[in-house]
Amino acid sequence: MLQVVWFKRDLRLEDHAALCAAAIRDRILPLVIVEPDYWQQPDVSARQWNFWRGCIADLGDAIAAKGGQLCIRIGDAVETLAAIKAAHGNFVLRAHEETGNAWTFERDKAVRRWCKAEGIAFEESRQFGVWRGRRVNRDRWAQAWDRMMAMPAQPAPPLLMWERCESDPLADAAALGLADDGLQVAPISGRAEALATLHSFLHERGEHYTREMSSPVSGESACSRLSWHLAYGSLSIREAYQAAQAHYRELPLSEKAWRQSLRSFIARLHWHCHFIQKLESEPEAEYRPMARLYEGLRPRSADTVKLEAWSEGRTGYPFIDAAMRYLNATGWINFRMRAMLMSFASYDLSLPWQESGTALARKFIDYEPGIHWPQCQMQAGETGINTIRIYSPVKQGYDQDPAGVFIRCWVPELANVPDAWLHEPWKLAADERAQLCPDYPERIVDHAAAAKAAKDAIYALRRKPEARAEAKAVVQKHGSRKRTTDRKRAGAKADQLKLAF
DNA sequence: AGTGCAGTTGACTTT
DNA sequence: TAAAGTCAACTGCAC
Numbered sequence: 001m002l003q004v005v006w007f008k009r010d011l012r013l014e015d016h017a018a019l020c021a022a023a024i025r026d027r028i029l030p031l032v033i034v035e036p037d038y039w040q041q042p043d044v045s046a047r048q049w050n051f052w053r054g055c056i057a058d059l060g061d062a063i064a065a066k067g068g069q070l071c072i073r074i075g076d077a078v079e080t081l082a083a084i085k086a087a088h089g090n091f092v093l094r095a096h097e098e099t100g101n102a103w104t105f106e107r108d109k110a111v112r113r114w115c116k117a118e119g120i121a122f123e124e125s126r127q128f129g130v131w132r133g134r135r136v137n138r139d140r141w142a143q144a145w146d147r148m149m150a151m152p153a154q155p156a157p158p159l160l161m162w163e164r165c166e167s168d169p170l171a172d173a174a175a176l177g178l179a180d181d182g183l184q185v186a187p188i189s190g191r192a193e194a195l196a197t198l199h200s201f202l203h204e205r206g207e208h209y210t211r212e213m214s215s216p217v218s219g220e221s222a223c224s225r226l227s228w229h230l231a232y233g234s235l236s237i238r239e240a241y242q243a244a245q246a247h248y249r250e251l252p253l254s255e256k257a258w259r260q261s262l263r264s265f266i267a268r269l270h271w272h273c274h275f276i277q278k279l280e281s282e283p284e285a286e287y288r289p290m291a292r293l294y295e296g297l298r299p300r301s302a303d304t305v306k307l308e309a310w311s312e313g314r315t316g317y318p319f320i321d322a323a324m325r326y327l328n329a330t331g332w333i334n335f336r337m338r339a340m341l342m343s344f345a346s347y348d349l350s351l352p353w354q355e356s357g358t359a360l361a362r363k364f365i366d367y368e369p370g371i372h373w374p375q376c377q378m379q380a381g382e383t384g385i386n387t388i389r390i391y392s393p394v395k396q397g398y399d400q401d402p403a404g405v406f407i408r409c410w411v412p413e414l415a416n417v418p419d420a421w422l423h424e425p426w427k428l429a430a431d432e433r434a435q436l437c438p439d440y441p442e443r444i445v446d447h448a449a450a451a452k453a454a455k456d457a458i459y460a461l462r463r464k465p466e467a468r469a470e471a472k473a474v475v476q477k478h479g480s481r482k483r484t485t486d487r488k489r490a491g492a493k494a495d496q497l498k499l500a501f
Numbered sequence: 502a503g504t505g506c507a508g509t510t511g512a513c514t515t516t
Numbered sequence: 517t518a519a520a521g522t523c524a525a526c527t528g529c530a531c
Contacts, residue, residue, distance in 0.1 A: 509525100
């Protein structure tokens with residue numbers, strides 16, 4: 001029977017379980033559905049579509065090179081599948097499991113209902129170390145992840161029989177109603193770029209990963225930069241994992257920096273799935289804090305003046321504004337800066353993470369809902385089980401950009417401010433300030449006071465007995481079980497479980 | 502040369 | 517993936 005392989009966020013022919021399963025059975029109709037409804041959602045943007053679109057075009061080329069033709073359809077998923085059934089007859093539908101936002105979750109449920117009603121088999125394969133459903137046992141999760149990542153990555157099936165199918169031209173952003181979002185540098189998408197990025201990270205850029213990833217200056221090159229390729233699947237997590245593992249094993253023991261970097265990178269691939277698993281197990285986490293007690297902590301709807309000032313990089317804190325403007329211009333920023341921006345929105349500005357998180361999601365080209373929403377909650381301190389991490393914008397600035405090059409690059413209003421005041425222009429005398437940086441905004445909040453108030457509010461909540469009980473339940477459901485490796489404590493605490501989130 | 506002391510550093514705890 | 521506070525050990529210096 002005809003095999004329809006529905007490509008979603010897995011736009012590659014290699015290590016593609018659904019494609020492999022189809023290839024050993026019958027003719028393949030490779031399908032991408034561009035869903036206009038999805039592109040109306042508040043968490044998506046033109047920059048994401050443009051990257052995605054490039055991946056689709058690249059996959060189309062790869063299929064054409066093998067003698068086939070990628071079928072691109074614009075429309076509702078169920079209607080599209082119904083039209084394909086009408087034109088091509090019955091089929092088996094194959095795809096990868098997806099842990100997306102609430103919209104794609106509902107869409108998948110609708111597709112499953114339709115398949116059931118039509119007597120069509122809908123077979124989903126696993127592509128991440130993420131297991132379906134709410135009742136996933138976290139106790140053996142890490143071992144299962146290791147096994148999943150160690151399984152051989154299948155090459156693109158060599159001999160394929162293709163079904164041809166009527167196809168729509170690839171829409172541009174405007175046709176999907178997506179306005180320009182200020183992206184200044186569009187990254188290159190597609191398989192070749194993903195592989196080249198992986199290679200340059202593992203062999204050239206990554207040597208001082210652990211030391212250099214935290215600064216937005218060095219992080220631009222020292223981070224793997226694979227996030228958007230992994231998000232749209234032009235490279236699989238398993239391919240990245242196995243390449244890193246293989247390279248690690250080849251490295252002589254004397255290559256200390258490289259070895260540490262690769263261990264750290266591999267740990268982060270693990271975290272990728274660890275976070276997606278949270279949203280998979282609790283889809284409500286897109287809207288509600290895992291610890292429900294925190295629901296009243298912040299105003300339900302954002303102060304729009306503050307939200308816009310933050311979102312546009314006009315808070316009056318140079319390092320915050322530089323980071324936000326960099327993100328707005330490039331669609332990417334390193335992890336530490338993401339955490340800092342979320343911390344500032346949540347603790348300094350009391351913005352609900354649902355709204356600040358939506359604004360951030362749109363900015364990230366690599367938006368991966370399963371990572372994004374649990375991260376937003378965690379950085380906003382609403383999981384109930386993590387240490388509250390309130391970032392000091394000034395301390396982070398001195399730590400990560402001591403020379404001020406990043407601030408000067410992204411906040412040109414401060415060009416005339418001497419280094420000594422660059423991180424804290426409010427300390428300039430009023431007349432000097434008026435002369436040196438008249439166009440740079442005043443601070444919209446006092447960090448010290450706001451941080452103190454936020455801390456007090458959260459700890460007041462946390463001390464309640466109900467909060468303790470709830471935290472225990474959250475750890476049981478979502479917490480990672482990681483054995484302590486601290487040698488100093490190996491004797492006394494060897495069996496103690498370290499609970500990290 | 503040894504002592505007292507202010508200031509610094511690092512490990513660890515608390516919020 | 518934080519920051520501030522505490523405490524003990526250490527350092528440099530004056531006497």
